[in-house]
Amino acid sequence: MSTTPSPAGTPAPAALVDPVTERAHALLAARLPGVVQAQELGGRHPWIRVSVTGLRDALRLLRDDPSTQLECCHLISGVDWPARKPGDKAELEVVYHLVSYALPYDAAYKARRGPQAKNDPWVAIKVRVPREAPEVPSVMDLFTGADWHERETYDLLGVRFTGRGFVPRILLPEDWPGYPLRKDWETPTDYHGIPIVPPEGL
Amino acid sequence: MATLDGPAEGLDPELQQSIILTKVDWVKDWGRRNALWPMAFGLACCAMEMMATAATKYDLDRFGAGVFRASPRQSDLMIVAGTVTHKMAPRVKRLYDQMPDPKYVIAMGACVVGGGPYVKHGYHVVQGVDLVVPVDVYLPGCPPRPEALIDAIRKLQLRILQRGGATLQARRQATVA
Amino acid sequence: MSEPTRPTIPAARPPSLVSGGEPHHASVTPVGGVAEVHEQQPLVGQDLRTEELVFNMGPQHPATHGVLRVVIKSDGEFVQGLQPHIGNLHRCCEKIGESVPYYQWIPYVDRMDYLAAMCNEHIACMAVEKAAGIEVPERAEYCRVIVAEVQRILSHLFAMGVYGLDLGAFTPFLHQFREREKGLDLLDHISGGRLLYHYVRIGGVKRDFTQEWLDELEAFLAAVEQRLPEYNTLLLSNHIFQQRTAGVGVIDRSACVRWGVTGPALRAAGVDFDVRRDAPYGVYDRFEFAVPHGHSGIAGVVGDCFQRHWVRTQEVEQSLRIVRQALKQMPQGPVMGKVPKSLKPVAGEVYVRGENPRGELAVYMVTQGEDKAWRARCRGPSFSNIAVITETAKGTLLADLVAAIGSLDIVLGEVDR
Numbered sequence: 001m002s003t004t005p006s007p008a009g010t011p012a013p014a015a016l017v018d019p020v021t022e023r024a025h026a027l028l029a030a031r032l033p034g035v036v037q038a039q040e041l042g043g044r045h046p047w048i049r050v051s052v053t054g055l056r057d058a059l060r061l062l063r064d065d066p067s068t069q070l071e072c073c074h075l076i077s078g079v080d081w082p083a084r085k086p087g088d089k090a091e092l093e094v095v096y097h098l099v100s101y102a103l104p105y106d107a108a109y110k111a112r113r114g115p116q117a118k119n120d121p122w123v124a125i126k127v128r129v130p131r132e133a134p135e136v137p138s139v140m141d142l143f144t145g146a147d148w149h150e151r152e153t154y155d156l157l158g159v160r161f162t163g164r165g166f167v168p169r170i171l172l173p174e175d176w177p178g179y180p181l182r183k184d185w186e187t188p189t190d191y192h193g194i195p196i197v198p199p200e201g202l
Numbered sequence: 203m204a205t206l207d208g209p210a211e212g213l214d215p216e217l218q219q220s221i222i223l224t225k226v227d228w229v230k231d232w233g234r235r236n237a238l239w240p241m242a243f244g245l246a247c248c249a250m251e252m253m254a255t256a257a258t259k260y261d262l263d264r265f266g267a268g269v270f271r272a273s274p275r276q277s278d279l280m281i282v283a284g285t286v287t288h289k290m291a292p293r294v295k296r297l298y299d300q301m302p303d304p305k306y307v308i309a310m311g312a313c314v315v316g317g318g319p320y321v322k323h324g325y326h327v328v329q330g331v332d333l334v335v336p337v338d339v340y341l342p343g344c345p346p347r348p349e350a351l352i353d354a355i356r357k358l359q360l361r362i363l364q365r366g367g368a369t370l371q372a373r374r375q376a377t378v379a
Numbered sequence: 380m381s382e383p384t385r386p387t388i389p390a391a392r393p394p395s396l397v398s399g400g401e402p403h404h405a406s407v408t409p410v411g412g413v414a415e416v417h418e419q420q421p422l423v424g425q426d427l428r429t430e431e432l433v434f435n436m437g438p439q440h441p442a443t444h445g446v447l448r449v450v451i452k453s454d455g456e457f458v459q460g461l462q463p464h465i466g467n468l469h470r471c472c473e474k475i476g477e478s479v480p481y482y483q484w485i486p487y488v489d490r491m492d493y494l495a496a497m498c499n500e501h502i503a504c505m506a507v508e509k510a511a512g513i514e515v516p517e518r519a520e521y522c523r524v525i526v527a528e529v530q531r532i533l534s535h536l537f538a539m540g541v542y543g544l545d546l547g548a549f550t551p552f553l554h555q556f557r558e559r560e561k562g563l564d565l566l567d568h569i570s571g572g573r574l575l576y577h578y579v580r581i582g583g584v585k586r587d588f589t590q591e592w593l594d595e596l597e598a599f600l601a602a603v604e605q606r607l608p609e610y611n612t613l614l615l616s617n618h619i620f621q622q623r624t625a626g627v628g629v630i631d632r633s634a635c636v637r638w639g640v641t642g643p644a645l646r647a648a649g650v651d652f653d654v655r656r657d658a659p660y661g662v663y664d665r666f667e668f669a670v671p672h673g674h675s676g677i678a679g680v681v682g683d684c685f686q687r688h689w690v691r692t693q694e695v696e697q698s699l700r701i702v703r704q705a706l707k708q709m710p711q712g713p714v715m716g717k718v719p720k721s722l723k724p725v726a727g728e729v730y731v732r733g734e735n736p737r738g739e740l741a742v743y744m745v746t747q748g749e750d751k752a753w754r755a756r757c758r759g760p761s762f763s764n765i766a767v768i769t770e771t772a773k774g775t776l777l778a779d780l781v782a783a784i785g786s787l788d789i790v791l792g793e794v795d796r
Binding site: 241242243244245246247249250251253254257258259270272274284285287289290293297319320322323324325326327344345347 | 438439440441445446466467468469470471474475478479486487490493494537552553556557559560563573574575791792
Binding site for chain 1: 465466469471473474477509636637638639640645650652654657658659660727728729730731732739741743745753754756758762763766767770795796
């Protein structure tokens with residue numbers, strides 16, 4: 001299943017469209033016009049990409065509106081997309097997976113089985129920021145648990161979350177060099193005198 | 203035989219060979235090896251096997267080493283069970299320094315023996331705890347079975363019997379000096 | 380903080396017994412060679428200098444379930460604020476997912492939640508299979524469910540025993556290890572490892588069950604069922620345990636949902652949700668089982684430590700039910716699907732979540748047509764579960780903090796990955 005985004009406004013084939021993502025997309029398109037940049041409403045991983053400036057409003061709407069009630073930020077992931085071909089933009093992507101514990105689960109959802117189907121009602125919201133200046137507004141005040149996920153995304157990928165003051169590292173020591181999950185990160189030879197590079201022969 | 207223990211230094215050489223001093227050292231070492239007090243220092247998965255070794259089926263208490271102390275100041279054996287990361291390494295060193303002499307270290311598990319499964323791509327894993335503290339017994343396994351840990355403790359007890367109770371560090375310093 | 384002032388000193392006390400500002404309750408004044416004890420008024424509340432103390436709990440601590448460091452600011456025994464510091468067990472699982480092929484990454488996933496290794500493998504293999512479009516044979520799905528539920532029983536037994544240990548009760552720990560050893564031998568016989576298995580593989584499971592193993596499984600289930608009332612008597616009916624845990628460490632529904640707390644902690648807060656029932660994966664939709672959640676009919680307050688423990692004991696019973704149903708329904712057939720020798724899923728992404736004993740483990744995998752993942756992001760449930768104490772443990776006693784951390788049943792391997 002490819003991830004080429006369908007242009008906004010073109011509906012995916014009805015049989016494959018995910019009802020939860022479709023509802024979220026309709027809500028965003030109606031109440032926050034211009035925020036949705038791209039979406040994929042079907043397949044095994046539907047997603048909605050929003051602009052960086054509209055991220056907080058979009059997540060707040062999805063959280064508070066009674067038709068979606070996506071009150072739990074399940075996971076925040078960062079993905080590194082360096083420029084592989086000339087002409088590509090080097091970007092960092094932050095993906096928010098939101099779930100709801102308030103809405104009853106649709107029995108038809110349970111019938112969607114198989115490796116290509118999505119049978120779990122979560123919604124994925126993505127933002128892309130340039131790799132040289134990766135600044136994303138923090139959603140810590142909307143979802144308290146986003147605090148630690150944002151710290152981890154900063155720690156491992158260097159995404160800077162604005163609007164929340166100083167973002168300390170969470171998994172790595174404070175003076176660790178660089179952001180290890182970036183594709184161009186080089187493993188240092190040692191850390192405070194303890195070697196990191198494995199011995200010869202491995 | 204008594205050269206590394208404090209009380210025997212400075213004594214008349216003839217007296218050092220006397221039977222009474224040798225017997226006292228033997229009794230001290232007998233006590234040290236049959237009443238090892240480990241520090242409860244479980245870091246990761248190997249800690250679960252260490253707990254299983256201390257539990258009912260593979261009772262570690264029958265070898266004298268069942269009294270797990272929470273504080274390093276009261277223990278003489280540090281079983282480093284689990285992966286040591288760079289963030290944790292200064293704490294491991296500090297805990298080792300806080301233990302009173304004579305002290306022993308068992309490196310339990312492949313991660314602390316030499317990096318284990320994280321040796322190639324684990325940037326945050328210390329490739330073996332002997333880069334941080336001196337180790338007496340290396341115990342490979344991922345995780346080692348409780349029987350293997352019992353074997354490691356028996357080997358440590360055998361080493362104390364054969365070489366005396368002084369710690370590895372003191373022996374190293376003695377050979378250097 | 381009050382102004383530091385010296386306590387009033389009665390004239391009869393010799394100056395040598397006074398050391399600046401320390402409270403005394405009695406002083407011994409030798410008078411003519413005979414010591415007399417003067418009883419003094421307690422100095423509590425009388426210009427007593429108190430200070431807030433900032434100290435570490437961990438990373439080496441018998442009750443933090445691993446290398447968790449909690450920096451606590453306390454006023455005497457009352458916790459004013461706390462901040463967990465994690466990362467002492469960060470073993471680069473996600474970077475390894477990007478560095479080695481998929482089938483080599485699965486054993487590293489075991490080590491995230493090392494007490495529920497079969498369940499971790501199940502979720503990770505599901506993610507890879509979904510990304511690559513691999514069909515898993517039906518018998519293999521049943522095998523996965525059976526070992527995952529046995530693993531859940533073992534994990535909950537461990538959690539129950541170690542929780543007693545945290546609170547000072549040594550006996551339940553020894554008792555539960557008796558059944559746990561039987562279960563570990565069982566999983567050892569099918570997979571080769573006691574704690575970390577690499578049994579669930581991409582496309583199915585490694586080895587089929589033999590009749591001998593199934594008999595051993597029946598014996599294990601019977602043993603657990605027989606002993607479960609004993610464990611409940613040791614802890615749940617124990618009035619000391621109830622006093623230590625009922626009403627303590629309350630995490631209500633709002634805190635759970637805001638912080639992303641999942642699993643037994645979420646269910647103890649009254650939320651009737653279980654991924655196995657509500658968003659089923661594998662063959663979980665073919666089994667009938669109840670989802671225990673906290674309510675006011677049992678001891679304690681909804682969302683407190685007691686109800687979290689109670690939910691776990693009930694889940695053990697439900698897991699026994701699921702395993703028995705699976706044994707009846709299991710069809711014959713192969714246990715490994717068709718997996719290409721060089722596994723290169725097309726470019727895409729998947730998000731898979733499953734119900735681990737500690738909460739919802741999720742894997743977000745981005746593939747780019749190579750033999751390694753482009754991004755293998757894992758969500759360990761204990762990551763969010765431990766973050767919640769930053770808010771809910773303020774104002775509690777230190778002993779209650781230990782009870783709260785123990786009841787959340789965290790495993791640092793999946794907090795730090």
